[in-house]
Amino acid sequence: MNTAWIGGLLKTRGGRIGGAIAGIALTVALLASLGVFMRDSGASMTQRAITSVPVDWQVELVPGADTAKVTAAIKDAAPVSTMVTAAYADVAGFEFKTDSIQATGAGKALGLGDGYRQSFTRGFRLLTGSYDGAVLLQQTAANLHAGPGDSITLHRVGQPDAQVKVTGVVDLTSADTLFQAVGVPAGAKPQAPPDNAVILPLAEWQSLFGTQAQSRPDSIRTQLHAVLDHSALSNDPNAAYVDVTGMGHNLEARVAGSALLANNLGATLDAARGDALYARVLFLFLGAPGIALGILLTLAVTASGADRRRREQALLRLRGAPMTTILRFAALEALLTGLGGAALGVVLAELLSRLSLGNTAFTSQGALWLAGSALAGILLALAAIEVPSWQTARTLSIVQSRQTVGSRAAPLWQTLYLDVFLLVLSGLVFWRTAATGYQVVLAPEGVAATSVDYTAFLAPICLWIGAGLLTMRLSELLLDKGRGFIAAMIAPLAGSLSGPVTASLARQRRRVAGGVALTALAFAFADSTAIFNTTYQGQARVDAELTNGADVTVTGSTGAPAGNQLPQLAALPGVANAQAIQHRFAYVGTDLQDLYGIDPNTIGKATEMANAYFQNGDAAATLAKLAEMPSAALVSDETVNDYQLKLGDTINLRLQGPDHQYHAIPFTFAGIVGEFPTAPRDSFIVANADYVAKMTAVDSREVVLLRTNGDMATVKAAAQRLVKDLPGIQVTSLADATHIIGSSLTAVDLGGLTRLELGFAVLMVAGAGGLVLALGLADRRRSFAILAALGAKARQLAPFVWVEGTLVFAGGAVLGLATGTLIATILVKVLQGVFDPPPETISVPWAYLGTAIAVGLVAMTIAVLNALREVQIDPLQRLKELQ
Amino acid sequence: MNTTQESQALVVGKNVSRSFEQGGTGVQAVAPASFEIAFGDRIAIAGRSGSGKSTLLHLISGIDIPSAGDLSWPALGTREDLRPGRIAVMFQSPSLLPTLSVLENVALPLALLGVAVDRDGKALEALGLFGLEDLAGKLPEELSGGQAQRVALARAIVGQPDLVIADEPTGQVDRATGTAVMETLISWAEASGAALLIATHDQAIADRLPHGWQMDHGRLSTARQEMAL
Incomplete structure (x- = not known):
């Protein structure tokens, strides 16, 4: 019996079940892909933050401390991959004599242990010469007008002057970190790096400043610079921050009184976790409407077969079938649809992961997302098919079940004006967020807890839902009260049939309005995602341009x-x-x-x-x-x-x-x-x-x-x-700047997400505009067959189909694009913290929107032309099939 | 219609047959049959279920195409000219458009014919003939089976066709109502000069019409016979 039912379903309703499977597959694939993308982006943000740190830990020894004990403590507190000594000496001034004397003010002499340059690669840009001997900072070289081969004088503190031979000039981009004051309280004003400095091999430094250390220990500092084993750190920036901070506290407890720690890695991860939280919010709010739309699309596809299911159910009840049999048949259809959609969605997610992200979704964490998404797909199918069947069986009489036009009472949300309420709420939340300066992500420096003001996102969410509902209300209003107007508009196309066409539409206004709203939401999703992404990419470019200077910068x-x-x-x-x-x-x-x-x-x-x-x-x-x-x-x-x-x-x-x-x-x-x-x-x-x-x-x-x-x-x-x-001379481009920006959020490449979401958005537009329309029209094949049997010619049947298709597409496109632009504007404002600097205007991707409109138009045209094929099918045969 | 047209037959069939493929084997729904229908004819067509009555009606109405033989409509034109207008069909199964009201359903043939003036008035008049004016604003799903059949009949006559073909028009009403419906239909046909071709199981209904055809296993007999049901 069960097999026969499934066989019959596949034979007679294969297309509709295929449509529902496609809807569920889209939802599952989008959900899984977003999860995989979030996993990947979190890891890449952590990686980028980690690699941007010039020195993970700077441990400054208190004068008299036992270096071996501190070294051991560092190794015990954290997995250290490299540790090198760096020594600092105050210098009273630098001098270079040629035909005149060039002199500078006070500065520093930095001694770096063997292998330092190989272990700590970031932050040094050799402008000329080599690292073999004394290397001058760019500014010091300019002040002294000295270069490789010149001998300069160091005015040591409390010691006679010393000569060193310059071998190179360096641009020390990590000077802020290297010369920072270690052990200052959190929140203290950062100390400016010295204007003048020379970098020396540690052995040379010791020979020059060994005596100064004895006579003026206050002018000397010794640090141990450590690189931690990054493979031991979590991919999640927040978890990595907690790990690294914990290890730092552990070290501080071990070396209290003998050393001080500057946890640069912890500080960088601290900044990155705020960005990561923004990123998570970003993915959530760019992806959530897509998932919601996928669910709505699936519900709409399955709902378009609800009349048929209701009538079948009425027939079963008429023949005495018990509730359990009815629900079992519905469950079979739901499982068939859910399992098919979930399987197809997982395959689609894997394909998309490989295409847009370049790696498999089947990792341990990714598999979890895939399994969760597949389960969500199956539950969605059950919710879309089983639940309405159960409700119908419980609440409707057999006669009501056989009706096709259905209830004409306004739904509860319309009576309660939920759409207007949501739109007002959206405005109020946005106003409140604007008043607080759009501070939606709070990651207090040095505090492990981060928080997001999720209420700020009520503005776009309420706008999205409110606009969708308002679209339904307006569409229903137009189809009902605006019959005369529509009849006049379509008169050139429909002629004497304009009355019956508009009357037919008015009776189906809830279904048609649902199609308009779904199409509008799909367009709103495509529009808002595309605008946000384009603005984001444009702003990321401005950010990179700000860092690099221009597309290509030649620095001499x-x-x-x-x-x-x-x-x-x-x-x-x-x-x-x-x-x-x-x-x-x-x-x-x-x-x-x-x-x-x-x-x-x-x-x-x-x-x-x-x-x-x-x-x-x-x-x-x-x-x-x-x-x-x-x-x-x-x-x-x-x-x-x-x-x-x-x-x-x-x-x-x-x-x-x-x-x-x-x-x-x-x-x-x-x-x-x-x-x-x-x-x-x-x-x-x-x-x-x-x-x-x-x-x-x-x-x-x-x-x-x-x-x-x-x-x-x-x-x-x-x-x-x-x-x-x-x-x-250095030549750099924007691509180089992306790496320099480090953990800044706009440095996160949204390309994968963009391709993923924009692709889905177009599919949703096609699905909403085409699939739902096609299934709705397919539901009325009997009506078209009757019309054809009565003698309606193709040109007379066409207005019934074209008018509905045009209304769904044009209404959906216009209202959806307007809503999408508004949502994107709000999102850009709410997520202002993502941008550095904030964008002045939103960027509209006309080409993409043109493509989305064209795809929607093609999908609608295919649906309409397919419906018009009914005229060519023998109406008798069709009537017999549909009896 | 003009005199020349009146002198011509409405429908002429010569050795018309219709076969279908069913489960890989051919089934002859209508064996070669010859017949003629003239203006003003009132014909009852009887036969058991599955005897081929409906198929023959569909062939005559131009909805279906014969597998063999010649079928023509000398007074009406080609197959494309028949519907809507010259021939109207009332189907056995429910055939009202569920999204149009009763009035809109009845007025639909007029809209398909391009009639721009007073469609609703004419539709109400047709409904009035069957006593259904009160149902004008209702939807088909709010009607009983018998009411829906009468609405379908009203829709069939509203365009003043030359031939009305009705398949079991009283199948879902009691005998008294069925008789009244047939009286109405015949009166209307007499007044308009239209021909009637009605498939029925009901001997009393068949007896109301001067001509009787019989279908038996696809074979048509146009001589008057008592119904073999």
């Missing part, structure tokens, strides 16, 4: 300025624009800051000048102000506070002239700059390059920014070939 030095190659660089194939800028150093009081000399009228041609870079939020106005006043300078907020500056104040900055001496040059404070391409995160100055060149009498432009209109990698390679003979 004052001695070897990249600007000298400007015409050649501008002429490279694939270069759309090239701008040379100055990168100098200027003293603001005693504080040495980076100074960028630009041409405010043209800099925007080579790199993005975002409004968010400037405190007034207006890049164009700020740059125009700079262009108007040659002496204008933009400084950081911190500088303004430190020096109590007011707009128009004169600031005397000391810049190096051709004599390598610093000279005071008057600038006028014209505005506050927060971020700028290539600039560091701390204080810096932006000024007019021409003015800087004129006042310092040095016209070199150290950096060239290239905007490309061709392949970035090709342009980078060409630029590298062009400048390969210039000493210390």
Whole structure:
């Protein structure tokens, strides 16, 4: 009996069951794929955070401490893969004598043990020479005007001067970490690294500063730098943070009184876990509507066969079948659909994982997601088929079960105006979130607990559901009260049949409105996902551009300025624009800051000048102000506070002239700059390059920014070939910047998720617009057969189908795209913390949306044309089949 | 209809037969049959269930196509010209559109014919003939089987066809109601000059019509016979 029932189902309802299986498979595959993606992205964020740390642990020995005991304690507290000694000595000043004497202020001499450079690879950028002997920091080399081969003098503290021979010049990008004060309380103001420093092999350092350690132990610090065994750490940033922090506390307890710990790895993971939480929220809120849509689609597909099931059930009841038999038959259909959908979904998820993520979903954690998703699919099938059957059997009479038009009473949500309530709630939540500055993810520094203000996401969720319900309400209203209007609109197509067509639609308004709403939700999902992703990718590019400077950046030095190659660089194939800028150093009081000399009228041609870079939020106005006043300078907020500056104040900055001496040059404070391409995160100055060149009498432009209109990698390679003979010149591209950004969330490649979600979104649009419409129309094959038997010609049957198809598609597309754009705008606002800097406007991916619309249109057309094939089928045969 | 048309037969069948493939073997639903229907004819067609009555009606109405023989409609035109308008069919099975009201169902043939004026009035008039005006606003699922059959009859006559073909039009009503329905139909046919071809099991109904055909195992006899049910 059971086999016969299943056989009959497959024979007569194969298409519909296939549709339901497809719906469940889509839901299962999306759920599983999102899980696998979250697993992968968490691991990659942890990995990226870990590899961005120049030194995992810096353990500073208290004078007199037993180095061997501390070393043993470190190894006991954590799995250490490498440990090397680093020693620091205060230096009163550096001096270099040529025909004149160049001297600097106080600085540091850093001694690094054997193998340090091989074990701690991050943070060193050798500009020229080698690491064989004394290596000067870039700024120190510039101050002394010294280079490889020169002998410089170190003014030791309490000891006679010493000479060292320079073998190289380095850009120490990890200076903040290496020279940090260890053991300061959490939250203390970070200490600026020294302006001047020399790096020495440890043996040479010991020979130079061994005596200073005896005479002035307060001027000497010794640290043990450790790399932990990263393979022992969890893939989850939060778990890894908890592990590393715990190990750090363990060490602190072991070495209390003899050493202090700077847990750099813990601090980086601390930042990464906040980003990871944002990422999880991001995946959740980009993926959840897709999953909800998959469920709704499955319910709609199965619901489109509900009339048939109800009638079959009525027949079974009429013949005396007990409730258990009826429910068993429904369960068989549900299991057939659920198991088929789950199996297909798992296969689809594995395929998608391989295609979009490049690896299998069948790992231990991934298998869990796959199994959970498959189970969800089976439960979904049971909920979609078994539950309604049970309800029908319990609540409807046999006569009611055989009815096809069904209840005309308004559903509860309509009576209660749930749609309006949800939309108002969405507005209120958004207003509240906006009032708190969109602080939705809280990861207090140093505190293990992180939290997300999930209530903020009620805004897009309520908007999504409310808009879906409102779409249903409006569609029903139009089909019911707007019959005259629709009849007038379709009169050119339907002629004298416009009345029956609109009457028929009005009686099926709930089903048609459901189709419109589902299509609208599918379009809203596609639209909001695409807009968010495009905005995200665009902003990630701005973020990378902020770090790198431009698509491709050629960085030289004052001695070897990249600007000298400007015409050649501008002429490279694939270069759309090239701008040379100055990168100098200027003293603001005693504080040495980076100074960028630009041409405010043209800099925007080579790199993005975002409004968010400037405190007034207006890049164009700020740059125009700079262009108007040659002496204008933009400084950081911190500088303004430190020096109590007011707009128009004169600031005397000391810049190096051709004599390598610093000279005071008057600038006028014209505005506050927060971020700028290539600039560091701390204080810096932006000024007019021409003015800087004129006042310092040095016209070199150290950096060239290239905007490309061709392949970035090709342009980078060409630029590298062009400048390969210039000493210390670096060529970098946006791709390099992505790695430099480290754990910043926009560095997470959403490409896999994007491909996954956008692909699903298009399938959902096709499914909602096409499949649901097709199944709805298939339900009315009998009506079409009757019409054909009455003598309706193909052209007369067409309006019945086209009008419904057009209403579902056009209504769904228009309302869905409007809703999607609104949701994306809210999501971008709510997830403002993801972006650095926040986007000024949302980016609309017209090509993708065009594709989604085209796919929806094609799906609708196929459904309609398929329905119209009914006319060609012998109506008698069809009527017999459907009796 | 004009005089020339009236002089022509509505339907002429010569050795018309219809066979189907069923389970790999051929089944002859209608054996070669010859017949003619003229304007104003009232024909009852009787026979056991499965004798081929419905198939013959479908052939005559142009819905089905004969496997062999010649079937023509001299006064009506080609097969494509028959429905809606010249021939109206009332099917044995429920054939009202579930999403249209009774009035809209009855007016549907007029809409298919492109009638723009007073469709509802004409539909109400047709419903009135069968005493169904009160049901105009109801949906088919709210009707009883007998009411639905009468609505289908009203829909069949609303377009003033030349030939009405009805398959068991009183199958779901009691005899008294069935008799009244047939009286109405015959009166309407007499007034309009339309021909009637009615398949029925009911001898009393068959007796109301001057001509009687008999179907037996696919074979048609056009001579008047007592019904063999």
